[in-house]
Amino acid sequence: MSNNSPTVKFCNGQQIPIELHKVRIVQKLHLRPIDERFQAIQKGGYNTFLLNTKDIFLDMLTDSGTNAMSDNQVSAMLQADDAYAGSQSYYKMEEALQEVFGKQLVLPVHQGRAAENIISQAFIKQGDIIPMNYHFTTTKAHMELNGGTIFEIFTDEGLVIKSSNPFKGNIDIAKLQSLITQYGAEKVAFIRMEASTNLIGGQPFSIQNMREVHKIAKENNILMVLDASLIGENAYFIKQREEEFKQSSIQDILLTMCGMADIVYFSSRKVSSTRGGGICTNNHDLYMKMRDLVTLYEGFLTYGGMSIREIEAMAVGLRETLDETVICQSPSFIKYAVDELDALGVPVVTPAGALGCHVDAGGFLSHVPQKEYPAGALAAAFYIISGCRGMERGTISSVRLENGEDLLADVELLRLAFPRRVFTLSQTMFVVDRMNWLFKNRELVGGLRFVEEPKVLRFFNGRLEPTSDWPQKLIAKFKQDFGDSL
Numbered sequence: 001m002s003n004n005s006p007t008v009k010f011c012n013g014q015q016i017p018i019e020l021h022k023v024r025i026v027q028k029l030h031l032r033p034i035d036e037r038f039q040a041i042q043k044g045g046y047n048t049f050l051l052n053t054k055d056i057f058l059d060m061l062t063d064s065g066t067n068a069m070s071d072n073q074v075s076a077m078l079q080a081d082d083a084y085a086g087s088q089s090y091y092k093m094e095e096a097l098q099e100v101f102g103k104q105l106v107l108p109v110h111q112g113r114a115a116e117n118i119i120s121q122a123f124i125k126q127g128d129i130i131p132m133n134y135h136f137t138t139t140k141a142h143m144e145l146n147g148g149t150i151f152e153i154f155t156d157e158g159l160v161i162k163s164s165n166p167f168k169g170n171i172d173i174a175k176l177q178s179l180i181t182q183y184g185a186e187k188v189a190f191i192r193m194e195a196s197t198n199l200i201g202g203q204p205f206s207i208q209n210m211r212e213v214h215k216i217a218k219e220n221n222i223l224m225v226l227d228a229s230l231i232g233e234n235a236y237f238i239k240q241r242e243e244e245f246k247q248s249s250i251q252d253i254l255l256t257m258c259g260m261a262d263i264v265y266f267s268s269r270k271v272s273s274t275r276g277g278g279i280c281t282n283n284h285d286l287y288m289k290m291r292d293l294v295t296l297y298e299g300f301l302t303y304g305g306m307s308i309r310e311i312e313a314m315a316v317g318l319r320e321t322l323d324e325t326v327i328c329q330s331p332s333f334i335k336y337a338v339d340e341l342d343a344l345g346v347p348v349v350t351p352a353g354a355l356g357c358h359v360d361a362g363g364f365l366s367h368v369p370q371k372e373y374p375a376g377a378l379a380a381a382f383y384i385i386s387g388c389r390g391m392e393r394g395t396i397s398s399v400r401l402e403n404g405e406d407l408l409a410d411v412e413l414l415r416l417a418f419p420r421r422v423f424t425l426s427q428t429m430f431v432v433d434r435m436n437w438l439f440k441n442r443e444l445v446g447g448l449r450f451v452e453e454p455k456v457l458r459f460f461n462g463r464l465e466p467t468s469d470w471p472q473k474l475i476a477k478f479k480q481d482f483g484d485s486l
């Protein structure tokens with residue numbers, strides 16, 4: 001076992017994820033009594049986005065901008081060189097990107113979606129197509145805004161909830177070939193591969209798959225774009241799951257992945273625990289097509305809409321991505337939670353991926369019709385009984401069609417995010433315990449309906465209510481089983 005092992009073996013043989021860091025600055029949390037949690041979710045319209053963190057015990061909404069920073073990142077922020085142009089801080093970040101991604105030309109942007117705006121404007125023409133393993137919400141919006149049509153060509157395993165496929169984020173090569181044949185290579189703006197495919201459970205792709213995609217791209221003279229927002233975790237899974245790379249360093253794996261992409265972009269909110277983002281390439285022509293859009297939309301080329309302090313922290317955070325003990329933290333805690341829940345019979349997306357533990361609300365609440373939003377109901381119920389906030393990733397996150405019906409989501413998921421180095425093992429055990437209790441009492445959970453439904457991105461600000469008095473019944477059972485315990 002290497003020194004970088006994220007887990008240790010206990011006497012009973014169990015592999016336990018271990019925190020390879022110590023806590024030096026802490027934030028006080030509150031675990032409010034269940035009656036107060038009930039009031040809070042009513043006030044928040046049964047939408048976990050509308051909760052106030054003062055009422056939340058573990059905030060598992062997202063990993064975006066919520067990873068813990070290291071001591072080195074915080075101290076780097078104090079050294080920031082404030083300058084509109086030519087800041088030393090920027091050059092440190094540029095050097096870190098050259099080292100970590102192996103790309104020499106760098107464009108800074110204020111966050112991931114800004115990179116998507118610039119890449120889409122520079123390379124997508126009306127009527128173009130963009131094949132990809134799976135979309136991310138902001139990616140799809142920017143590409144469609146620029147006249148492109150996206151094609152999600154994940155393999156058939158991609159959406160299977162319970163699976164042992166190690167690379168559910170792979171692109172289906174046959175589907176890619178037939179898209180190119182059907183539309184012609186000149187209609188393909190670029191092929192996009194997203195590391196640790198966010199919306200299908202943080203699932204990675206393999207280098208073998210990327211090589212096959214790359215070969216087809218080169219044969220057809222098509223650009224390859226890599227969304228590297230969750231690249232550290234994808235590289236970690238490659239090392240764990242792909243035979244050829246068992247002995248490789250994370251740096252070698254990152255360089256191999258990035259080496260196949262013409263353009264690499266990322267949200268620094270995920271990859272390095274700070275706000276910000278960037279676009280990198282080794283191709284001067286591609287760089288020039290994007291450069292002036294950065295000054296137009298983001299800012300001068302040595303800050304790109306970011307604060308200099310964040311740029312300093314980002315440079316350090318990017319280098320920390322090369323450290324297996326850092327990038328293993330989130331995946332090893334997720335794996336612990338997923339394996340425990342799976343063993344208890346609670347339906348979860350397997351194998352464990354990056355970003356979070358994804359509970360299959362469709363299977364969990366099979367008695368709640370999809371148009372009564374099982375994933376939203378599960379998110380609300382789980383908050384009531386645990387004080388933990390997850391994110392609905394199901395039909396509430398989808399849209400209402402012209403005919404007034406919901407566009408039902410492919411899968412109804414409750415995502416419990418594990419931001420890097422934020423939660424401890426006993427907190428993780430609490431999540432597993434309360435989810436197991438909820439599963440045993442699942443028949444008490446009912447559906448939700450909208451009382452206030454925004455036209456766009458309704459999941460952010462929409463307000464709902466329960467379709468019956470199920471929350472009261474759930475709370476009564478909780479009090480019966482747990483007494484005064486929180």
Ligand SMILES: *Cc1c(COP(=O)(O)O)cnc(C)c1O
Nearest residue numbers: 111112113136138198229267269
């Ligand atoms: C979060 C994310 C983005 C968008 O990044 P922001 O910094 O939130 O704008 C793009 N792609 C992926 C895969 C992401 O996870």
